[in-house]
Amino acid sequence: MAISEFQSLDAPPSLVSPKRRGTILIVDDEEGPRQSLRVIFKDDYDLLLAADGGTAIRLAQEHDVDVAVCDIRMAGMSGIEVLERLKYVNPAIEVVMITAFETTDTIRQALRLRACDYINKPFEVANIRAAVANAMQRRTLEGEITTNAEQLQALQAELQNHKINEQIAQTRGDIYASIIHDINGPLTVISGFVQIMNQRVGNSARLEPEDLEFVKDRLKVVTRQVTNCIEISRRYLGFLRRQSDEAPRVGLNQLFNDMNHLLRVHPSLQNNHFQIHSLPEDIGVRANGTDVIQMLLNLCVNAFQASPRGCHVEISGEVIRQPLDLRRFKDSPGERLLNMESFDNTAPLARLAVRDNGPGIPPEILPKIFQPYFTTKGPRQGTGLGLNIVQRLMKEARGALHIETQPGNGTTFSLYLPAAPLAR
Ligand SMILES: Nc1ncnc2c1ncn2[C@@H]1O[C@H](COP(=O)(O)OP(=O)(O)OP(=O)(O)O)[C@@H](O)[C@H]1O
Ligand SMILES: [Mg+2]
Numbered sequence: 001m002a003i004s005e006f007q008s009l010d011a012p013p014s015l016v017s018p019k020r021r022g023t024i025l026i027v028d029d030e031e032g033p034r035q036s037l038r039v040i041f042k043d044d045y046d047l048l049l050a051a052d053g054g055t056a057i058r059l060a061q062e063h064d065v066d067v068a069v070c071d072i073r074m075a076g077m078s079g080i081e082v083l084e085r086l087k088y089v090n091p092a093i094e095v096v097m098i099t100a101f102e103t104t105d106t107i108r109q110a111l112r113l114r115a116c117d118y119i120n121k122p123f124e125v126a127n128i129r130a131a132v133a134n135a136m137q138r139r140t141l142e143g144e145i146t147t148n149a150e151q152l153q154a155l156q157a158e159l160q161n162h163k164i165n166e167q168i169a170q171t172r173g174d175i176y177a178s179i180i181h182d183i184n185g186p187l188t189v190i191s192g193f194v195q196i197m198n199q200r201v202g203n204s205a206r207l208e209p210e211d212l213e214f215v216k217d218r219l220k221v222v223t224r225q226v227t228n229c230i231e232i233s234r235r236y237l238g239f240l241r242r243q244s245d246e247a248p249r250v251g252l253n254q255l256f257n258d259m260n261h262l263l264r265v266h267p268s269l270q271n272n273h274f275q276i277h278s279l280p281e282d283i284g285v286r287a288n289g290t291d292v293i294q295m296l297l298n299l300c301v302n303a304f305q306a307s308p309r310g311c312h313v314e315i316s317g318e319v320i321r322q323p324l325d326l327r328r329f330k331d332s333p334g335e336r337l338l339n340m341e342s343f344d345n346t347a348p349l350a351r352l353a354v355r356d357n358g359p360g361i362p363p364e365i366l367p368k369i370f371q372p373y374f375t376t377k378g379p380r381q382g383t384g385l386g387l388n389i390v391q392r393l394m395k396e397a398r399g400a401l402h403i404e405t406q407p408g409n410g411t412t413f414s415l416y417l418p419a420a421p422l423a424r
Contacts, residue, residue, distance in 0.1 A: 021045055022136050025068040027056040027082055028098070029075055033121070037069060040125055041132065053077025053085070060089045067135040068095045069128070071121075072106065080106065083113050092142055094135035098123065160372055164392070167385050171294045183233065186225035193218045193225075248284025251422050252317045252350060255289060259296050259315065268301045271310030279317045285350050286418040287397035295393055296354060298386040299413045303356035305377070311358040311410070320349040324400070324416060333363035335404050338370065338391060343416070344398040350419040357410040366405065390415075 023046045028034040034049055041047060048063055050056035053076060056068070068086055072079035083095050097110045097118040107118055116138060117131045197218050201211055256276045263274055285292060296315060303313045323345045329337040361369065368374045370391045375384030390413075394401045397417055405411040 022066045022139070023048065023064060024132065025050065025056060025059055025063075025065045025070075025086075025093075027053070027068060027074075027079070028071040030071070033071065033098070037128070040128060045132075045136075053082040056082050057085050057089060060086050060093065065090070065093050066139045067132055068093055069098065069132065070095055071098045072110065072118075073100055080109055080113065083110060083115055087114055092139065092146075094139045096128075096131045096135050163383075164372065164385060164389060167383065167389060168294070168393075171297070172290060183229050186228040190222050190225045190229075193222050248286065248420055248422060250289050251282035251284050252352070253278045253282045255292055255296075256315065256317065258293060259300075262293070262297060263300060266297075266301065266304075268304040270304065272304045272307065272313060273310070274300065274313040274315065277314065277316040279319065281319065282422065283317075283319050283348065283350055283419045284422045285352075285397075286420055287393075287399065291393045291397065292352070292415075292417075295390045295415060296352065298390050299354040302386060303354065303358055303411070305382075306411075307356065307358035311356050313354065313356045316353050316355075318351045318353070319419060320347065320351055320416075322347050324349065329402060333366065334406050336366060336402070338401040338403075339395050340400060342395050342398055343400040344418050345400070346418060348419045350417050352415040352417065353412055355410065355412040360407040360409055360411055361403075361405040362407055366403070 021044065024041055025048045026034055026037045026041075027050045028037065029051055031051075034051065038047060038049060045067075048059045048065065050059055053074065056070070059065070060068070065086075068082075070079045070082050070086075074082075077085075079097060083097065086093050086095060091114075094116045095114075097107075097115045098121050099107060099118050100121045110118060116135050119128050119131050197215050200214055201207060204211065207215070256278055260276050263269060300313055300315065303311060326337070326340070326345070329335070331337065365376065370387050371384075372388040373384040375382035377384075391401060394415060394417075399415055399417040402414040402416065403411065404414075
């Protein structure tokens with residue numbers, strides 16, 4: 001038996017483009033019913049015919065079947081088994097079972113296996129037509145729902161990306177504000193000295209030698225402050241420019257210095273203390289300076305905010321002259337190493353560590369903290385984007401991110417970044 005009978009009656013199968021009028025798979029081991037089903041449906045759908053279960057499964061694997069009409073009682077593989085395997089090939093295929101003298105148990109089993117309907121043999125043409133039309137409608141609806149869900153998911157991902165970029169831009173805005181803040185100091189000095197010089201020489205027709213000395217002396221201060229302004233703007237503009245392959249111009253100690261300025265006035269500081277240890281021997285990192293400040297700031301603010309009663313945060317740097325021995329790191333309930341797939345483990349490396357003696361991170365939370373929008377802070381208090389941004393920026397810089405924590409005993413975040421000697 002089991003001669004496969006595969007026909008798509010209106011066109012050869014290879015020419016049938018899927019999904020215009022729906023495809024029906026008819027499975028019956030008896031020639032008579034198989035042919036009568038063919039005649040009933042040939043004008044409305046593309047058809048595939050199978051005389052046994054094995055052929056039916058193969059056809060379902062090779063073609064995009066929407067609805068199967070399957071006889072329950074067949075020699076060889078039973079209709080129930082065919083139903084089960086068709087759902088395995090593609091759970092979206094709707095199956096209408098054709099029953100003869102089956103017990104309610106068999107019918108119940110078919111429905112449990114997600115057959116969408118059953119029709120008694122001998123069947124009325126109107127009944128089988130209605131059952132198949134219903135099944136086809138369900139299949140189309142399900143397809144639409146899946147497409148909609150996929151579109152929604154894509155939209156959500158896009159929105160998430162957009163929000164993260166917005167957050168990055170916002171911190172960049174904070175850095176612009178601090179440029180203005182830093183330049184404001186020297187500008188105040190310059191404007192004060194210019195006023196004093198104006199008062200001294202403004203109305204005199206000629207300068208006495210002591211006036212000249214006075215002006216020269218004040219001009220030195222002004223020149224020093226102007227140079228200062230230029231340095232500050234150069235440094236920040238360098239931060240904001242994307243990193244190139246050139247030797248870094250800004251060293252870690254300078255970044256630490258800027259961090260110090262930012263943290264001293266940060267609203268989250270409150271009862272917390274911080275200490276920054278500069279490096280005995282300065283080095284540059286092959287990363288965008290703004291990004292480094294942004295990452296350190298995120299980590300410090302997290303530590304401050306995790307400790308309502310106040311904690312101590314230490315920021316330190318270290319130059320590592322060998323590639324990291326990755327075997328000494330492990331993923332455990334209190335430790336994680338991230339971004340290994342993009343890490344450039346070439347010496348020299350710089351390790352920037354932010355250590356706090358706050359409450360630590362519970363093991364059930366640790367795997368989630370880098371997910372976008374994960375936060376343990378109340379609504380409106382945290383976006384849950386901070387650590388996700390840190391992880392993204394580290395990936396861009398081809399660095400690795402390590403976290404070690406113990407409930408009650410604080411947390412240390414370490415950023416391992418490719419480093420290079422400073423440009424002269
Ligand atoms: N140093 C830390 N100590 C204890 N828990 C921390 C620490 N750093 C992060 N966490 C936990 O990780 C979670 C996620 O941090 P993340 O910076 O991504 O978002 P957030 O700080 O909650 O929100 P936002 O950054 O927008 O303020 C925090 O809600 C907190 O539970
Ligand atoms: Mg945060």
